[in-house]
Amino acid sequence: MSAAMSLNIAKEVSAVVSSAMASGGSPALLLIRRVDAPFAAALRQRFRVLDFFASGERLPAFLAAAAAAPDPPRALVIGGVAGVPVDTAFLDAVPSLGCVVSTAAGVDYIDLHECERRGVVVANSGSVYSADVADHAVGLLIDVLRRVSAAERFVRRGLWPVQGGYPLGSKLGGKRVGIIGLGNIGSFIAKRLEAFGCVISYNSRKPKDSFSYKYYPSVHDLAAESDVLVVACALNKETRHIVNKDVLEALGKDGIIINIGRGANIDEAELVKALKEGRIAGAGLDVFENEPKVPAELLTMENVVLTPHIAVLTSESRSDVRDHTIGNLDAFFSGKPLLTPALP
């Protein structure tokens, strides 16, 4: 008997069994994310949790077992763990899936078109992380302009008594900030930077009429008119390397770039070259093309600020994402629309 045939028989059996079980038992839930104790407890209260990391199994075996069970999982909670894309192969492995809830800020690891084709609804994290990511972006910008971390290093190396004064920084007020992507995160960044007296412009797929900031249809033109570029957009086919050599040229030698999107939003090799050659002034980066690898050249630069993908990491957003995830799952299982659907 072929594997496909045994799988089909298994599915028929499971369909029969699960309709018999329909009246009792919590629904099965696939969990491919490390969660803390409160999150695990909250999920277990409502679902029969099939926990990948707790299983110790390899992913293909884990998924096959889940799919073959009498009550296969209709929903998945996943956190954008590196190396686990929700793509055609994944969806083939668990055909019972009807809902994917992403706890990550981005959904670039999920094939949204394929999900839509199969009628699998996808929920993103909505605005759960938006304030924290925006705060971190602003922190990175202040750090680059005012040299906070670099000055910190100076003090900790004991150089203050020895070398005296520290190089001047640059004022925030009046800086023209170009935000690429004016979603929740981008607009939160804009609101914060306005309080510092920055002038906000933006680029996005379409202009946003609810905001009075100046819109630029092209990222190149935005860069040419900006002192600071902030990457706050999702990663998809259109936005891969949206900041490329041409955009860096347009930004210019006094320009600064902040990235709290995805490493691949920027052509990292070109960025490193531009920094080395002084063709831009500095960068604040929370994300990189090959995390956790950070290009060695960046590690010795004084005009960059590098953080290890922590823009979402606060204890408050941990508990918010738990509530938000459960909210989306409850909506799905009661036949209601998701709270925060991610559309292709």
Next chain:
Amino acid sequence: MASSAAASPASGEPPILPALLLLRTSDASLAAALRQRFRVLDSFASGQPIPAFLAAAAAATDPPRAAVVVAGGVVRVDAAFLDAVPSLRCVVNTGTGVDHVDLHECARRGVAVANSGTVYSVDVADHAVGMLIDLLRRVSAAERFVRRGLWPVQGDYPLGSKLGGKRVGIIGLGSIGSLIAKRLQAFGCVIYYNSRRPKDSVSYKYFPNVLDLASESDVLIVACALNKETRHIINKDVLESLGKDGIIINIGRGANIDEPELIKALKEGRIAGAGLDVFENEPKVPAELQSMNNVVLTPHIAVFTWESKSDMCDNTIANLQAFFSGKPLLTPVLP
């Protein structure tokens, strides 16, 4: 009197510029800007010790009526200083803080004092906010983690803490304190404050004493001047009151905080962290602080941007021009 107080020159001769003391800076750009308008007696360039320099200036034919005192230097404008140069009628301080100027003694002698007014306020406020974000979100600590190559080895970094909803108690709601408040409101912080008197123009909650402010705050920001009342305004009691999850940011003067008590509180986990741009004995930073991961230490740079340096220069010159044309100072400081 002629404008810029230049005495009318004999024809063909350069204008006689008023004498001006400059103490004490190696900053050539300020000296150069001043030399365009004044006959600058530059203490740094003279190479003389200050007492000899002052004596020589006072003994000259046209002794200086004004002095530019560069903040952060060793110069104290006290009775001895004013005795040494009795011709002085105006002191323009390039910085905001005038804790090194005896304001009462100056007033007694009719010596007008100016500071930098609000020239630096925005940059100091920005730096304070930058340090707070750095502490709550561990930016510099995470930076060290990355630069040491620990990310691939140790994986995830510890969680930070959200800004929104934090109760921020600002000590001193002058121009700097209110700019800090405005910025932090955009992040969703709740603003409280203490100052000598409540400010009717703001809606933030006022606390008449710092102890109560500390007990109701998650973050304390020192944004007040240094004077007799505010020396060690952050003391052991206030740190106790702030508590083990509390954070303190100092962009005032090192002596606003009892530094040994602060270090003890940090070592013993009785407060959560501190962001310090100023220290009691600059440029000495206590060694215990330098190895802590929950502090952010910067070398008194809150004012240092290119833009405000140029604004400071303009403000200094404008005050001097006002003085020499018999007008009131633009940014006077009263005792």
